[in-house]
Amino acid sequence: MNKKMIGALALATAATSFATVSAEGRSQISIVGSSTVFPFASVVAERFGQTTSFPTPTIESTGSGGGLSLFCQGVGESTPDITNASRRIKQSEIELCASNGVEDVVEVLIGYDGIAIANSVDGAELQLSKGQLFLALAETVPSPNGSGLVTNPYETWNDIDSSLPNIDIRVFGPPPSSGTRDAFVELVMEEGCMEFDAIASLEDTDEDKMEEVCATMREDGAFVEAGENDSLIVSRLENDPNALGIFGYSFLDQNSDKVKSVSVEGVKATFDTIADGSYSVSRPLFFYVKKAHVGVIPGIEEYLAEFTSRRSIGANGYLIDRGLIPLSNTEYARMKDNAENLRDVSL
Amino acid sequence: MTDQPLNAIERMATVKQERLNARLKQRYNRERRFKAYGIASITGGLAFLAILLITIFSQGIPAFQSSFIKLDITYDPDALYIDDASDPEQLRFADFDNAVRQSMLERFPEVSGRNDTRELMSLISTAAGYTVRDRLIANPDLLGQTETLWLMADDDLDLVLNGTIDRNLPSDERRVSDLELEWIDDLLANDDIERRFNTTFFTRGDSRDPETAGVWGAVVGSFYTLVVTLALSFPIGVAAAIYLEEFAPKNRLTEIIEVNINNLAAVPSIVFGLLGLAVFINFFGLPRSAPVVGGLVLTLMTLPTIIISARASIKAVPPSIRDAAMGLGASKMQVTLHHVLPLAMPGMLTGTIIGMAQALGETAPLLMIGMVAFIVDIPQGFTDAATVLPVQVYIWSDSPERAFIAKTSAAIMVLLGFLALMNLLAVLLRRKFERRW
Numbered sequence: 001m002n003k004k005m006i007g008a009l010a011l012a013t014a015a016t017s018f019a020t021v022s023a024e025g026r027s028q029i030s031i032v033g034s035s036t037v038f039p040f041a042s043v044v045a046e047r048f049g050q051t052t053s054f055p056t057p058t059i060e061s062t063g064s065g066g067g068l069s070l071f072c073q074g075v076g077e078s079t080p081d082i083t084n085a086s087r088r089i090k091q092s093e094i095e096l097c098a099s100n101g102v103e104d105v106v107e108v109l110i111g112y113d114g115i116a117i118a119n120s121v122d123g124a125e126l127q128l129s130k131g132q133l134f135l136a137l138a139e140t141v142p143s144p145n146g147s148g149l150v151t152n153p154y155e156t157w158n159d160i161d162s163s164l165p166n167i168d169i170r171v172f173g174p175p176p177s178s179g180t181r182d183a184f185v186e187l188v189m190e191e192g193c194m195e196f197d198a199i200a201s202l203e204d205t206d207e208d209k210m211e212e213v214c215a216t217m218r219e220d221g222a223f224v225e226a227g228e229n230d231s232l233i234v235s236r237l238e239n240d241p242n243a244l245g246i247f248g249y250s251f252l253d254q255n256s257d258k259v260k261s262v263s264v265e266g267v268k269a270t271f272d273t274i275a276d277g278s279y280s281v282s283r284p285l286f287f288y289v290k291k292a293h294v295g296v297i298p299g300i301e302e303y304l305a306e307f308t309s310r311r312s313i314g315a316n317g318y319l320i321d322r323g324l325i326p327l328s329n330t331e332y333a334r335m336k337d338n339a340e341n342l343r344d345v346s347l
Numbered sequence: 348m349t350d351q352p353l354n355a356i357e358r359m360a361t362v363k364q365e366r367l368n369a370r371l372k373q374r375y376n377r378e379r380r381f382k383a384y385g386i387a388s389i390t391g392g393l394a395f396l397a398i399l400l401i402t403i404f405s406q407g408i409p410a411f412q413s414s415f416i417k418l419d420i421t422y423d424p425d426a427l428y429i430d431d432a433s434d435p436e437q438l439r440f441a442d443f444d445n446a447v448r449q450s451m452l453e454r455f456p457e458v459s460g461r462n463d464t465r466e467l468m469s470l471i472s473t474a475a476g477y478t479v480r481d482r483l484i485a486n487p488d489l490l491g492q493t494e495t496l497w498l499m500a501d502d503d504l505d506l507v508l509n510g511t512i513d514r515n516l517p518s519d520e521r522r523v524s525d526l527e528l529e530w531i532d533d534l535l536a537n538d539d540i541e542r543r544f545n546t547t548f549f550t551r552g553d554s555r556d557p558e559t560a561g562v563w564g565a566v567v568g569s570f571y572t573l574v575v576t577l578a579l580s581f582p583i584g585v586a587a588a589i590y591l592e593e594f595a596p597k598n599r600l601t602e603i604i605e606v607n608i609n610n611l612a613a614v615p616s617i618v619f620g621l622l623g624l625a626v627f628i629n630f631f632g633l634p635r636s637a638p639v640v641g642g643l644v645l646t647l648m649t650l651p652t653i654i655i656s657a658r659a660s661i662k663a664v665p666p667s668i669r670d671a672a673m674g675l676g677a678s679k680m681q682v683t684l685h686h687v688l689p690l691a692m693p694g695m696l697t698g699t700i701i702g703m704a705q706a707l708g709e710t711a712p713l714l715m716i717g718m719v720a721f722i723v724d725i726p727q728g729f730t731d732a733a734t735v736l737p738v739q740v741y742i743w744s745d746s747p748e749r750a751f752i753a754k755t756s757a758a759i760m761v762l763l764g765f766l767a768l769m770n771l772l773a774v775l776l777r778r779k780f781e782r783r784w
Contacts, residue, residue: 028724028732030635032717039747042721043555049723050477056723058636058732061742078632121520229745231752254747257513257520316465318473322555323747 026077029057029299033067033084034179036113036248037285040319041084044307047318051306054299057082064179071288072097081293081300085286086113086179091347104291107345108304109335110313112325114249114274114282115184118259123241124165126157126262133264134192135160136169137223139216142198149198152218172226172233173217173246180230183283184246188264190214191280234259249274249282250323274325282325291342308339403763407756409509413545413558415497416471416504416534418450420479422489433487443476443483444468447498454539455530466526472499474559497541502557502750507531508542511749522749548757552723553739557750560743562758564725568638568718568733569707569765571726575642576649576706581699583646584653585688588695591654592661593683612651619647620712628716635717636732644712649702656698660691693780700773704766710737736762 031041038061049056062070064085071083072093089107097105117133119126128136135141135154143150157164174181193199193214202210217223226233230247237245238258245259249269252261261268264281273279287307294300306312312319315326327335337343424430426445429437451467452458458467475498482496483489503523506512508531518525534540552564587608595601623644627633633640664687672682713719719738726733734742740762743755 026634030717030732035745038721039555045721046555046723047473058717059721060636060717060719061721061745078628078635080635231745231747248747250747254522254749256522257516321469 027298028055029082029297029303030080031057031059031082031084031287032062032070032080033060033082033287034064034086034285035061036064036086036179037084037110037287039250040110040285040322040324041287041307043319043322044303044312047312048299048303048306052299052302054302057299057303059084064182068093068288069096071290072100072102074100075102075290075292077297079290081290081297082303083288085288086283087182088284088286088347089288089345094345094347102290102292104342105345106289106291106304106339106342108287108289108308108339109327109331110285110287110307110324111319111327112274112282113285113323114269114279114325115180115187115246116249116252116269117188117244117246117262117264117281118237118252118269119244119262120237120241121258121260123237123243123260124167126164126244127266128164128262129195129265130188130192131195132157132160132164132192133188134195134214137171137173137217138189138193138213139218140213142196146198149213152220152222155222167242169222170224170240170243171222171246172224172236172243174230175225175227180246180248184281185215185217187281187283189217248323249325253323271323271325285324288345289342291344294342304339308336403756403759406753407760408753409505409511410548410750410753410757411545412505412509412542413547414500414505414508415541415543416500417539417541418447418454418471418496418498419493420446420450420482420496420498421493422446422479422483422491423449424490427490429490438480438484441480443480444473446479447471447475455533463526466524467530470501470504470527470530472501472558473556474499474554499547499558500540502748503527504531504540505558506750508540511753548754552725553721553734553742554723555721555746555748557746557748557754560751560754562736562739562761564722565734565736565739565758566761566765568641568722568726569735571638571729571733572641572645572718572735573703573707575639575729576645577699577703579642579646580649580653580702584650584699585657585695587650588654588657588661589683589688592658593687594679608651608654612655615711616648616709617711617715619644620715622647623712624715634730634732636720636722636734637730638718638726638733639729640716641713641718641733641735642729644716645706645709648709648712649706652702652705653695653699656701657691657695660694660698661687663694664690690782693777693782696776696780697773700769700776704769704773707735707765707769708737708762710735710741713738736765 029045031045033041038059042059045057045059048054060067060080064087067080067083068085068089071080073079089105094105097103117128135152136157138152140149141152141154142148144153154160154169156166156168158166160169173184193210199210199213202213226236226245230251233245233247234251234255237243244262252259252269253271261270264279267273267279269279269281274282289300289304309317311317313324313326314320314332317324317326320326326332423446426449427441427443429441431437448464448468451471452464455467458464478498479496503512504527507514507523507528512521512523514521514523514528523531531540547559548561550563551559551561554560591601591605623640627640627643628635633643668686668690669682672686677685710719713735717732718734719741720732720734721742722732722734724731736758740755740758743751743758
């Protein structure tokens with residue numbers, strides 16, 4: 001009798017709570033993906049909500065990889081319509097999408113983002129090459145006496161090159177889950193490591209080994225994973241003039257009174273150097289649209305039109321004020337054509 | 348001769364007394380030291396709390412003020428590209444930013460050229476255009492007329508006024524240019540800048556512009572989430588506690604259940620988020636980012652807390668009460684519902700409120716179910732996309748714009764305020780209804 005009553009009570013509460021969830025369709029665009037694109041996408045979303053009759057899209061910052069895996073889970077209201085990415089979609093992800101019924105995906109390139117290597121404004125002016133950055137940050141480096149590979153022995157910048165100041169190597173950077181880290185490894189570490197014959201010669205003999213050497217960051221305390229929070233890195237640099245930090249260009253732009261750019265290959269990260277390509281540590285930003293949802297979830301086409309318009313990502317657009325580096329005219333035309341005709345992505 | 352033994356005894360006694368005194372002193376010293384350790388640890392704890400609160404408050408106070416610029420706005424049909432203010436279609440495409448731009452240029456006639464105009468416009472919030480639009484929608488007769496409006500200023504201007512941006516820095520290290528500082532000084536000299544209490548912060552949802560960002564969306568989201576959590580976890584938790592304490596036979600099975608409830612209380616909360624994603628969203632097909640799913644997940648998290656505290660308060664009801672009721676012929680259920688439950692209720696409520704306060708501060712389980720998201724619209728119900736207060740704190744702390752540092756601390760203050768209120772309620776309930784035997 002008592003058991004029955006309690007059971008009924010529990011069931012009743014559960015039932016009432018489920019009853020509140022009506023089976024209404026989703027009217028809001030659901031966006032997931034990269035934390036780097038998040039600050040840009042949310043500006044567009046907010047404007048889209050203010051200037052159209054559609055509700056403001058929701059945006060989750062899940063990281064590029066996490067976003068794509070949610071995006072590729074299938075077609076239907078419970079899956080996101082759009083995913084942001086700070087790298088291109090991979091072939092394996094296209095296949096994953098296809099195996100879950102997400103056949104048609106539209107790729108939109110929105111612009112570029114620079115990855116800044118910076119230190120406190122009180123710190124030394126540093127000029128680094130990618131090779132020097134590799135020597136400072138890799139787990140395994142070519143032996144200083146020229147024979148084979150050894151565990152990274154460098155403790156100060158001066159150990160690497162006598163022209164560099166005699167301060168400890170201490171670099172705050174993003175964790176492996178971050179797109180910024182992927183891009184840093186690809187653009188700095190992998191290019192830097194090829195400057196050394198001991199590693200470049202591995203390409204023919206042991207390619208896996210070479211990739212591992214190039215992409216593995218040291219873990220002895222000289223490189224500190226500082227979490228996904230870029231503003232945290234900025235405040236750490238402020239307190240430690242000898243440390244360097246790796247983060248998105250927009251944080252450098254917003255905190256120019258606290259941190260300054262380190263020259264990489266002789267070029268500092270500024271808006272102009274990233275836009276004209278002379279600062280080489282920059283990466284493209286994308287978003288991907290699920291074609292099957294266009295026309296089903298209201299507003300996707302209009303959101304796409306807003307995001308790809310000149311007033312948002314054109315040379316004087318409002319996202320450019322936020323630190324996005326604009327596309328060149330030919331790239332813009334190609335992107336616009338893809339977006340308007342909802343062309344499928346092809347790698 | 349006769350003195351000799353007495354002296355010896357006396358001497359012995361004094362020596363003993365001295366030793367005793369020394370030991371006594373030692374004991375008192377030990378006690379004093381022990382007390383001092385206790386006081387030291389409490390002062391240490393309080394000092395950390397004070398540091399935390401002082402940092403949060405000193406950083407957060409600026410967020411409660413926002414700046415407004417006085418401008419003469421002309422609702423010029425040509426500049427807005429509309430001829431009928433009652434036509435919603437025309438209003439949608441009207442260029443209200445242009446109207447704001449024109450009035451800024453009128454205010455500073457010396458400004459010309461594309462770059463300077465851009466810089467000038469960076470003084471005013473992007474939301475200014477929306478304010479003008481809403482004003483015109485509310486009063487369509489204004490079309491063609493001019494009126495004086497106080498429009499919201501950009502967050503950078505705010506930062507200059509409250510001193511976060513140091514104007515003595517060299518201009519290349521400062522976010523605000525010399526030209527902008529000149530304009531700000533000009534506005535200040537003419538009393539065209541006003542600092543007001545920031546009502547936007549308490550009435551709006553999230554925004555990417557610090558000056559228009561508010562906590563209200565997150566407060567409402569937290570409210571809906573906690574309503575679901577309370578509606579589910581309180582009845583289930585209390586029912587489970589009553590059954591386990593009063594009715595369940597003491598056997599292997601109930602022992603296993605008990606151990607598991609205690610273990611559940613120690614499970615990291617992210618695990619509940621994963622479970623929520625797998626069960627509620629993927630299997631039951633509930634919407635992502637919805638307070639109902641958040642509430643369900645937090646229910647799982649708070650249930651053990653509530654069950655454990657409810658059982659403790661049932662245990663605290665003296666057996667004599669049960670015996671007396673039994674003696675008067677009450678059934679087991681009558682004993683429980685009429686006597687034990689009312690007496691145990693204050694303790695249960697306290698436990699529940701503490702559990703709710705814990706749920707209010709939780710972000711990790713919400714990450715998996717999509718409630719860690721940028722959401723502008725204020726949620727209207729249990730299935731609308733929503734976020735919660737601690738998530739809002741997290742999102743703002745990760746934003747590049749400098750003014751969000753103050754907003755982050757201000758949101759923490761709001762969150763702490765709600766937590767303090769809930770704990771106060773728990774204390775009051777206990778004071779009011781607690782019975783001592």
